[in-house]
Amino acid sequence: MVDMSTALSTLELPNPVLTASGCAAAGEELNQFFDVSEIGAVVTKSIMTRARSGRPTPRMAETPSGMLNSIGLQGPGIDSFLANELPWLKAHGARAVVSIAGSHTDEYVTLAKRLYHHPVAMLEVNISCPNVENRGQVFACDPLAAARVISAVRRAANPNVPIFAKLSPDVTDIAQVARAVIEAGADGISLINTLLGLVIDLDTLRPALGGVTGGLSGPAIRPVAVRCVWQVHQALPSVPLLGMGGIKTGRDALEFILAGASAVSVGTVIFHDPSAPMRIARELEAELAARGFQSVREAIGFAHRTSSEQAEFFAARIATTQPDVDMEATV
Amino acid sequence: MSITAVTQAIPVQEIGEIFDVTRLGEYTQFTVVAPGVAAGFRPGQFVAIAVGGPDTSMLLRRSFALYGVKPGGDFAGTIQFVVAEHGRGTEWLVRQQIGTKLDLVGPLGVPFPLPREASPAVLVGGGYGTAPLLPLAEALLAQGSDIELILGAATGSRLFGELPAKRLIGQVTVTTDDGSAGQRGWVTDPLPSAIERLGAQIVYACGPMGMLRAVGEVAAAHAIPAQVAVEESMACGIGVCMSCVLPVRGSDGTSKFVRSCVEGPVFEAGRVRWADVGTLPADLLGADAMGGR
Numbered sequence: 189m190v191d192m193s194t195a196l197s198t199l200e201l202p203n204p205v206l207t208a209s210g211c212a213a214a215g216e217e218l219n220q221f222f223d224v225s226e227i228g229a230v231v232t233k234s235i236m237t238r239a240r241s242g243r244p245t246p247r248m249a250e251t252p253s254g255m256l257n258s259i260g261l262q263g264p265g266i267d268s269f270l271a272n273e274l275p276w277l278k279a280h281g282a283r284a285v286v287s288i289a290g291s292h293t294d295e296y297v298t299l300a301k302r303l304y305h306h307p308v309a310m311l312e313v314n315i316s317c318p319n320v321e322n323r324g325q326v327f328a329c330d331p332l333a334a335a336r337v338i339s340a341v342r343r344a345a346n347p348n349v350p351i352f353a354k355l356s357p358d359v360t361d362i363a364q365v366a367r368a369v370i371e372a373g374a375d376g377i378s379l380i381n382t383l384l385g386l387v388i389d390l391d392t393l394r395p396a397l398g399g400v401t402g403g404l405s406g407p408a409i410r411p412v413a414v415r416c417v418w419q420v421h422q423a424l425p426s427v428p429l430l431g432m433g434g435i436k437t438g439r440d441a442l443e444f445i446l447a448g449a450s451a452v453s454v455g456t457v458i459f460h461d462p463s464a465p466m467r468i469a470r471e472l473e474a475e476l477a478a479r480g481f482q483s484v485r486e487a488i489g490f491a492h493r494t495s496s497e498q499a500e501f502f503a504a505r506i507a508t509t510q511p512d513v514d515m516e517a518t519v
Numbered sequence: 520m521s522i523t524a525v526t527q528a529i530p531v532q533e534i535g536e537i538f539d540v541t542r543l544g545e546y547t548q549f550t551v552v553a554p555g556v557a558a559g560f561r562p563g564q565f566v567a568i569a570v571g572g573p574d575t576s577m578l579l580r581r582s583f584a585l586y587g588v589k590p591g592g593d594f595a596g597t598i599q600f601v602v603a604e605h606g607r608g609t610e611w612l613v614r615q616q617i618g619t620k621l622d623l624v625g626p627l628g629v630p631f632p633l634p635r636e637a638s639p640a641v642l643v644g645g646g647y648g649t650a651p652l653l654p655l656a657e658a659l660l661a662q663g664s665d666i667e668l669i670l671g672a673a674t675g676s677r678l679f680g681e682l683p684a685k686r687l688i689g690q691v692t693v694t695t696d697d698g699s700a701g702q703r704g705w706v707t708d709p710l711p712s713a714i715e716r717l718g719a720q721i722v723y724a725c726g727p728m729g730m731l732r733a734v735g736e737v738a739a740a741h742a743i744p745a746q747v748a749v750e751e752s753m754a755c756g757i758g759v760c761m762s763c764v765l766p767v768r769g770s771d772g773t774s775k776f777v778r779s780c781v782e783g784p785v786f787e788a789g790r791v792r793w794a795d796v797g798t799l800p801a802d803l804l805g806a807d808a809m810g811g812r
């Protein structure tokens with residue numbers, strides 16, 4: 189038996205597998221395939237203040253082991269979210285991590301305030317959005333703008349609710365952005381969002397997506413995501429990380445945990461397999477057990493230890509469990 | 520005319536085994552043992568299939584309208600669907616043989632609404648779009664409705680379902696763009712006279728978008744409703760990816776992008792803003808929030 193519990197800052201989770209924002213709506217559809225209260229948490233699709241239509245179709249193009257999307261954050265807006273989706277999650281006993289997005293700092297603040305008195309397990313701040321106050325420069329690509337949003341959200345949000353900043357991999361130095369948002373008051377970091385990509389349709393000889401460019405996701409981006417988790421954990425070893433990017437199996441989830449993630453989110457693979465989050469949680473438990481881990485927590489960041497440190501860890505484990513066996517033998 | 524919203528079963532994910540593969544013109548017809556999907560099926564619903572096997576590089580499911588579903592009887596727990604090859608996913612699928620296991624999710628989507636009591640109806644299928652109309656025809660006949668079926672395709676080899684349709688209702692009208700089978704022209708050519716001959720109170724259709732739009736216009740000209748099933752590409756089929764949206768006018772007059780996998784695939788033709796598909800109409804709910812991006 190492996191202890192699967194973990195924590196994201198002050199949020200205790202029964203297991204480390206969550207959904208990824210924008211890939212599970214608000215949990216209701218997936219509840220047809222597994223009990224959403226049994227996974228670590230449901231991360232809702234990014235909500236904004238107003239209803240948003242999203243971009244024109246086509247919105248999706250399949251790529252090798254991945255896909256490109258230009259959904260454009262279609263959503264009902266915060267009023268409808270508070271009236272419908274959030275109460276549904278609460279009624280079904282699911283932990284709700286609410287993702288918020290905005291096109292200027294004030295919009296994030298408004299959302300944090302609106303959510304203040306609602307049953308929110310954690311806020312994930314999607315800062316991979318164009319900042320209209322800075323010529324559409326993506327917040328997450330500008331450490332200053334990212335920090336400004338996070339500190340404003342931290343001040344406006346319920347102080348008992350942890351805040352995670354969700355970072356984009358499309359930056360030169362992700363550890364630098366991570367440091368900026370942690371100094372601004374983030375309790376942890378979610379990474380990674382999609383990578384910017386483009387597919388050309390060879391029939392129309394034009395970009396395949398209505399939004400022209402799109403976000404690349406799925407197993408194709410996994411090594412990039414694991415690298416980002418590794419770098420941020422190395423730079424900020426005490427900061428809890430929620431890792432994601434192409435997780436398809438328990439083995440994939442374990443890679444993220446070993447690189448430094450305290451928990452993981454499953455995104456694109458849900459489209460392929462709606463039962464994936466529960467399946468991955470089960471597979472992860474078996475993968476941990478097979479390697480001699482007794483808990484998720486002891487595997488977090490384990491790949492950063494040298495092989496002799498790792499050997500020492502397992503040797504100490506044997507030393508501490510051995511006397512029990514001896515005592516039993518003498519009783 | 521009053522129509523009944525049909526109750527919907529919860530979809531299941533199950534591994535189904537291919538029981539039969541038959542080539543039909545340019546199409547491949549599959550019969551798959553999938554009792555869970557078969558159990559809750561209503562005409563108009565579809566199945567979403569994972570393609571490429573366990574280590575596939577193709578993550579998006581492929582969706583197919585269901586027909587020939589046998590919840591009980593001789594081939595109990597089987598489903599049928601027809602695949603037209605167009606792209607790597609369907610290429611993989613048509614190469615699969617009897618005994619292959621497929622990962623299926625279904626039955627999905629809103630089924631065709633049925634008239635509350637027997638009502639004459641014309642059914643119009645374009646290409647493999649005839650598939651979901653076959654079980655619908657059975658259901659309408661079982662209600663005692665008079666029906667006519669019009670099948671069309673670009674060319675004879677792309678017609679589907681002529682034989683089972685004839686077995687079901689005796690006579691069908693066939694049109695092809697090139698005249699290689701039936702009468703030359705479009706399904707909308709014989710549609711008005713079929714509506715008038717039958718005194719039809721409803722039209723049902725499935726096929727390419729241009730055809731559905733045209734069928735909807737003919738029905739509107741006869742002041743009767745048209746319930747049409749769209750063939751959008753559906754990446755997840757279960758309502759979580761938002762890739763399958765169409766601009767649809769609601770009963771309150773507001774237009775929205777709605778998911779064709781869960782709010783469709785069957786729509787009242789008059790509600791779909793066909794001319795705006797692929798664009799972002801300025802009056803769509805939430806279009807103003809897109810900020811010119």
Ligand SMILES: Cc1cc2nc3c(=O)[nH]c(=O)nc-3n(C[C@H](O)[C@H](O)[C@H](O)COP(=O)(O)O)c2cc1C
Binds near residue numbers: 210234382404453455
């Ligand atoms: C269709 C789609 C929609 C997404 N929508 C959001 C979103 O609303 N907010 C967000 O923070 N991330 C969004 N993402 C990014 C995912 O949450 C995730 O960070 C990314 O896809 C990498 O994980 P994956 O490879 O497991 O999908 C979306 C991804 C996809 C594929």
Ligand code: FES
Binds near residue numbers: 753757759779781
């Ligand atoms: S196909 Fe994913 S939402 Fe419709």
